[in-house]
Amino acid sequence: MSFFGLFWVFLGTLVYINSDRIVLWNTSSFIFHSKQEAISSAEKNEKKGIVLILTPKACGECGVSTTVLKELDSLGWTILVLREEDPDYETILSDDRFSEILPVIQGSKPAWGILNLGEELLLIKPGLPAKSDLNL
Numbered sequence: 001m002s003f004f005g006l007f008w009v010f011l012g013t014l015v016y017i018n019s020d021r022i023v024l025w026n027t028s029s030f031i032f033h034s035k036q037e038a039i040s041s042a043e044k045n046e047k048k049g050i051v052l053i054l055t056p057k058a059c060g061e062c063g064v065s066t067t068v069l070k071e072l073d074s075l076g077w078t079i080l081v082l083r084e085e086d087p088d089y090e091t092i093l094s095d096d097r098f099s100e101i102l103p104v105i106q107g108s109k110p111a112w113g114i115l116n117l118g119e120e121l122l123l124i125k126p127g128l129p130a131k132s133d134l135n136l
Helices: 002-017 019-027 035-044 066-074 088-094 096-106
Strands: 049-055 077-083 111-115 121-126
Touching: 035 049, 035 077, 035 088, 049 088, 066 077, 077 088, 088 096, 096 111, 096 121
Parallel strands: 049 077
Antiparallel strands: 049 111, 111 121
């Protein structure tokens, strides 16, 4: 009986501390938070390229759902979601190629783009990507 109670206390504590970690356990196989890991995975798995999603802290998840990300992954793209706390976030935004989208990010709205495996920026747009945007 005590093992059962201990299990529920442990599980409750995990959920109370940070419920996002439980979700990340299920999604970590195809969502990356580091540019180098995303590029390495895309090359290894022969993906089309990388879909970069930038989410400022003020907008939370900005409507980025696991279902949408799974659809994009199934189309042959590697998913790179960068939040303000991720190490590559500031590096990406300091790059001149992202200067046109900077006002959107500073306005607490998400932005997304497409990088090829050579790290060349092919597209950058405000908002979130849709399946129809990436069905190339």
